Amino acid sequence: xxxxxxxRLKDFLNTLMNYYDVFAPVLKHKKIxxxxxxxxxxxxxxxxxxxxxxxxxxxxxxxxxxxVDLKENIPEQPPKPDKPVIVFGIRPCDARSLQIxxxxxxxDGVDDPYYFARRNNAILIVMGCTEPRSTCFCTSVGSxxxxxxxxxxFLTELPEAYAIEPVSEKGKAVxxxxxxxxxxxxxxxxxxxxxxxxxxxxxxDSEVNLNGLSDKLRGMFDHPVWDEFHLSCIGCGTCTYLCPxxxxxxxxxxxxxxxxxxxxxxxxxxxxxFTLQSSGHNPRPTQKQRVRxxxxxxxxYFVENFGEIAxxxxxxxxxxxxxNLDIRSILKRLMEVKG
Amino acid sequence: MTRTLYTPxxxxxxxxxxxxxxxxTFRLRFVDEEKQKNFTFTPGQFGLYSxxxxxxxxxxxxxxxxxxxxxxxxxxxxGRVTKALRLLDVGSVIGFRxxxxxxxxxxxxxxxxxxxxxxGIGLPPLRTVIWTILDPGYRQKYGEVTVVYGARSVSDxxxxxxxxxxxxxxxxxxxxxxDPGGETPDWDGKIGFVPTVLEEAKPSSNNxxxxxxxxxxxxxxxxxxxSSLGFELKNVYTTLENRMKCGLGKCGRCNVGDFYVCKEGPxxxxxxxxxxxxxx
Numbered sequence: 001x002x003x004x005x006x007x008r009l010k011d012f013l014n015t016l017m018n019y020y021d022v023f024a025p026v027l028k029h030k031k032i033x034x035x036x037x038x039x040x041x042x043x044x045x046x047x048x049x050x051x052x053x054x055x056x057x058x059x060x061x062x063x064x065x066x067x068v069d070l071k072e073n074i075p076e077q078p079p080k081p082d083k084p085v086i087v088f089g090i091r092p093c094d095a096r097s098l099q100i101x102x103x104x105x106x107x108d109g110v111d112d113p114y115y116f117a118r119r120n121n122a123i124l125i126v127m128g129c130t131e132p133r134s135t136c137f138c139t140s141v142g143s144x145x146x147x148x149x150x151x152x153x154f155l156t157e158l159p160e161a162y163a164i165e166p167v168s169e170k171g172k173a174v175x176x177x178x179x180x181x182x183x184x185x186x187x188x189x190x191x192x193x194x195x196x197x198x199x200x201x202x203x204x205d206s207e208v209n210l211n212g213l214s215d216k217l218r219g220m221f222d223h224p225v226w227d228e229f230h231l232s233c234i235g236c237g238t239c240t241y242l243c244p245x246x247x248x249x250x251x252x253x254x255x256x257x258x259x260x261x262x263x264x265x266x267x268x269x270x271x272x273x274f275t276l277q278s279s280g281h282n283p284r285p286t287q288k289q290r291v292r293x294x295x296x297x298x299x300x301y302f303v304e305n306f307g308e309i310a311x312x313x314x315x316x317x318x319x320x321x322x323x324n325l326d327i328r329s330i331l332k333r334l335m336e337v338k339g
Numbered sequence: 340m341t342r343t344l345y346t347p348x349x350x351x352x353x354x355x356x357x358x359x360x361x362x363x364t365f366r367l368r369f370v371d372e373e374k375q376k377n378f379t380f381t382p383g384q385f386g387l388y389s390x391x392x393x394x395x396x397x398x399x400x401x402x403x404x405x406x407x408x409x410x411x412x413x414x415x416x417x418g419r420v421t422k423a424l425r426l427l428d429v430g431s432v433i434g435f436r437x438x439x440x441x442x443x444x445x446x447x448x449x450x451x452x453x454x455x456x457x458x459g460i461g462l463p464p465l466r467t468v469i470w471t472i473l474d475p476g477y478r479q480k481y482g483e484v485t486v487v488y489g490a491r492s493v494s495d496x497x498x499x500x501x502x503x504x505x506x507x508x509x510x511x512x513x514x515x516x517x518d519p520g521g522e523t524p525d526w527d528g529k530i531g532f533v534p535t536v537l538e539e540a541k542p543s544s545n546n547x548x549x550x551x552x553x554x555x556x557x558x559x560x561x562x563x564x565x566s567s568l569g570f571e572l573k574n575v576y577t578t579l580e581n582r583m584k585c586g587l588g589k590c591g592r593c594n595v596g597d598f599y600v601c602k603e604g605p606x607x608x609x610x611x612x613x614x615x616x617x618x619x
Contacts, residue, residue, distance in 0.1 A: 107587075248590060279417060
């Protein structure tokens, strides 16, 4: 096991910045989010998780699909990034959410070109969670604070250093690039790593048993339990904009003179316009239907189409909901009622 | 020029026909001749049509794949894109992405009779099938062909010249109708709602596939009539038209339960539709 001493982390990041565009958690408008850094000093290391979802680095809130000069009428795609990217300090739940997005953007072998241009260009240095939040429930959805799935390199914070493990081939290449800065772990440090790993999983105290939920939900579309959840929902869409597995988008054109760009941007199933057809017909006109769609999509439809649930237990929707709707309570209630 | 999945092909409008006061047909040809030559699709598949600067809109391909020189779409002027399309002239260039989705399983229907039931602007998605099977290369593969078509009024019937052609043909039967009050003094068709007219016509369900497309209210009242005529749900097909943006199963908008209209649809049997949540 190799380590990087805390006082050498600056050199570590500087080395990475020679080869890569490095994105890391920084403080912006009083919130922590991932941004490209220009110096290691910008990086915030004391954070439980970022406010924004880091999936925005791969599937941004708004992006240009192509541009058209109406005089020429030929669509042109914006240039692709040329420098490889490192995302430093992404949490295991968020790394896992990218694996879920991969499935959507690769459905039936049809690759979304914009998403995969960024995704294939990026290396994930995942930072294990030693201080999970009270809203975290990753262990209930098949993950955990030290889940290596989706990581290229895995870092764990010890008292004096970070333990560093290469996970993928991409990660091994980076490992070689920073090899000079690494040291071997002492026996004491190895022990402390094992202890921290064990403790982190115990610290996740909210557990929801989801065994058999998706099968149960299949027959529950008309169940009266759906009359309860939406009552306090104000349809603000905060949950979807912060959810790292939410991927719904809209496409529209912007025009100035002869210059046109077609953009795509995040959309939200909590809004009535989401499904409104031009005839005026709306398949999901009520908030009850929209809340049900969101829960069913993540815990049943997604399982049906991709074989896993589309929730990583990051807790952002719980932490930020203005009316304190808690997905864990919804799931518990769904598990309790008679199907 | 780099192209992606989301970049439309350019198509020139080579002919415009007004079907009704608010419904228009475009005859389109790919600007790239190779594209036009290689363009194939299954009846029932759809495309996304663009006016650069206004956006993209989803309609079925309304012409049959047997027409090789061009293809057609038919749209009602209701929103931003269709309003912009309405302002275009012959010679204008629009964008097209497609074909997307899965069309009607025509091959599995060989040897069967076909019953088409359409209302208003629900005819274009079925017209592509009708003209395909009327093609000399296909016609003998199918049994009797019956079309029941209705609209609110005489002026709301689309493809009027073609309705006339179909009436004159001996290898198919057309029953046309308009809602009560929608007739004109010289109207020679039936007067009544589609479900009623269908009930009176009593088409046989024996060895027959029914295709139905029209406003939800028409479909709602026609399905029980088809059941009473002995049609099994698995032999009744329709097409869904949920709002969609990408057409590729990514934008997450067109799903009815776990059924993504853009990928598994838009064609669906009444049997499968019954198993889905009523969110269409």
